[in-house]
Amino acid sequence: MEPLYETNQNCLCCSRAYTTSKVRPSFKKPKRVDADFCGHYKPEVNPDYYVVKVCPYCGFASTENGMAAISEQQKQAYMARIGSRWTAGREYGGERSLEQALECYKLALLTAQAIGEKERIIAGILHHLGWLYRYDENGQQEARFLQYAMESYIEVFENEADSLNDAKLMFLIGELNRRLDKPNEAVRWFSRVVNDKRITDAGMIRASREQWTVIREEQEAKAAAELAALTALAGEAGGAPKQGRNWLSSRNG
Structure with missing residues (x-):
């Protein structure tokens, strides 16, 4: 059985259909997990590489925890900042390398900022970027994105109503x-x-x-x-x- 399987998606921005890959649950077994919940897997089956789905037509990138729908105003904001500069044909639907995973997360970060995504989602993307640089053994970039993630998590803690009881966040x-x-x-x-x-x-x-x-x-x-x-x-x-x-x-x- 192959570790990857394809799923059908409809872009939240341009509404076009495309496919993206995910890791089968049976292959999501980390060798170890760091204290900040970063799982270490075999590079060829790392599920963190496939968290972000990217539309090949307009470049809209998001995670499953993101918004389920966006408004016309958000679509326009995304297209003005990112989509209008997207090069059609860039494809992330198949197997991804670490470098491609980094590109997908950075696209997701830019997309989230453009549409005004919740701070908790942005914090998670920043944290995942730190993990990817950890996999790459790039300590300087890892620390950079962990710092951004920490600042974002603190903002979530200070501004979301349930944060006082969010033990995992703290x-x-x-x-x-x-x-x-x-x-x-x-x-x-x-x-x-x-x-x-x-x-x-x-x-x-x-x-x-x-x-x-x-x-x-x-x-x-x-x-x-x-x-x-x-x-x-x-x-x-x-x-x-x-x-x-x-x-x-x-x-x-």
Whole structure:
């Protein structure tokens, strides 16, 4: 059985029919999952590559969690900003490489911004872009998009009515802070999940405690490494004056 199968789609913008590929559920088995829910799969069957569907006729790109329909005003806004510059014939309906997946997510991001998609959807796209750069081992770009995702998640938390009880959202903000080397901010968010009595999500409470422990261990390891480095420098500095005195002594002699 092939890992990919085709599905029929109707473009929300131009209404034309096209096909896109998805990974069969039986192949969606990650080798491991990072704390921020990034799954690691075999490259040839990575379901994250196929989350975004792209219309080959106008370039409109979206995810299943996005809007189910858009208004004429949104269509016009998309066409003015992106669709009018789309090159017909660009095709993402078959098997995708990592580079093609990145292109699809960036198209989805531009589309979401053009039509005024919900911030939660935009945050998810940004987070997925960070994951794709993680697969590519591009730490600089990963950190860039994780920072954008974190800022977007915070906006969701601050502006959506149910955010105060969204334990997963709070956990994600904490975890992205941890990954961006902001331990104090990370602990602040993890502690909110653990200590807020309104939160009953046992899984997220446990995960927050675990990552809080990871931060403590990371900070202890960092402090030990810094102490070792200072000790080594002190040892080198202790030997340097002796060499200087010998040089001066021989010079004077």
